[in-house]
Amino acid sequence: MLNEAGFVDVELVDETGFNSSPVTKGVLFRAKKFAISDFGRVEMEPKDALSKYQEFFNAAYAEGTIDRKTKHLIALGASLAAGCGP
Amino acid sequence: METKFNSDERKRIREGIKEKYKRVAISPEGKFTYPTGRAGLEGQKYDPEILRRLPEDVLASYCGVGNPFSLGPVNKGEAVLDIGCGAGVDTFVAANMVGPEGRVTGIDLIPEMLEQARTNLEKTSSKNVTFKEGSAEQLPFPDGTFDVVISNGVFNLIPEKGKALRGVFRVLKSSGRFLLADQILMGEMPGDTESMVTNWAR
Numbered sequence: 001m002l003n004e005a006g007f008v009d010v011e012l013v014d015e016t017g018f019n020s021s022p023v024t025k026g027v028l029f030r031a032k033k034f035a036i037s038d039f040g041r042v043e044m045e046p047k048d049a050l051s052k053y054q055e056f057f058n059a060a061y062a063e064g065t066i067d068r069k070t071k072h073l074i075a076l077g078a079s080l081a082a083g084c085g086p
Numbered sequence: 087m088e089t090k091f092n093s094d095e096r097k098r099i100r101e102g103i104k105e106k107y108k109r110v111a112i113s114p115e116g117k118f119t120y121p122t123g124r125a126g127l128e129g130q131k132y133d134p135e136i137l138r139r140l141p142e143d144v145l146a147s148y149c150g151v152g153n154p155f156s157l158g159p160v161n162k163g164e165a166v167l168d169i170g171c172g173a174g175v176d177t178f179v180a181a182n183m184v185g186p187e188g189r190v191t192g193i194d195l196i197p198e199m200l201e202q203a204r205t206n207l208e209k210t211s212s213k214n215v216t217f218k219e220g221s222a223e224q225l226p227f228p229d230g231t232f233d234v235v236i237s238n239g240v241f242n243l244i245p246e247k248g249k250a251l252r253g254v255f256r257v258l259k260s261s262g263r264f265l266l267a268d269q270i271l272m273g274e275m276p277g278d279t280e281s282m283v284t285n286w287a288r
Binding site: 001002005006013014016017018019020021023024025026027028029030031032034048 | 088150242270272
């Protein structure tokens with residue numbers, strides 16, 4: 001039923017031991033609205049995905065022990081070594 | 087599978103629930119087959135540190151069937167919805183977890199339970215809690231409002247469970263989690279609708 005409502009990663013995690021009648025059982029369920037899929041792709045609304053990627057990008061290229069320009073040059077070198085053409 | 091009830095049956099189910107929980111609002115003691123109050127909270131291993139911060143007579147209102155917070159963290163600053171909050175014990179536990187930057191909303195169908203929740207609120211120092219009367223089948227919140235939805239022993243009482251669950255999905259943010267403690271039926275569903283309606287909130 002949780003899956004039908006659209007939830008993913010639905011898990012029946014445990015029984016609680018608090019049963020309100022002889023024919024019912026106390027249980028714990030966990031579910032998520034969206035999840036990281038098997039392909040490692042983050043499934044979320046596009047505007048959220050974009051802003052999350054922007055956050056990651058800004059954090060990765062923030063000035064730190066290594067300055068921003070050097071980080072970009074390292075990234076360029078890494079992408080050429082990995083065969084990513086322009 | 088969800089049983090479809092007509093409007094008269096839904097009305098009788100709702101009245102049965104109201105009748106029972108009016109009495110629970112006065113005190114849950116002796117009205118359930120499992121421990122309530124502090125004994126229930128300790129039995130479900132709620133964080134003792136948080137319980138210490140809540141007044142004893144607030145803890146006495148607890149009649150949950152499990153510990154939704156055992157299903158994963160509720161973080162500082164998050165927005166939480168407690169569906170069927172009753173007298174609000176889980177709502178106050180969540181309020182302690184999210185801290186002053188977070189906010190927690192409790193919603194319940196039964197005015198007497200909400201009255202108790204508001205009385206309990208006055209006894210706590212929670213500034214980030216609001217209570218609202220309403221049905222889980224028609225959640226009065228915009229899409230994507232909450233990081234976490236919790237519920238404890240309530241969904242088994244909702245006639246239109248599918249509708250309520252779609253509502254939970256709608257009000258959650260895209261990264262949202264649903265942490266649910268509830269009762270599930272182990273045996274056969276009662277054969278006739280009349281017996282289901284009569285025994286719904288027992």
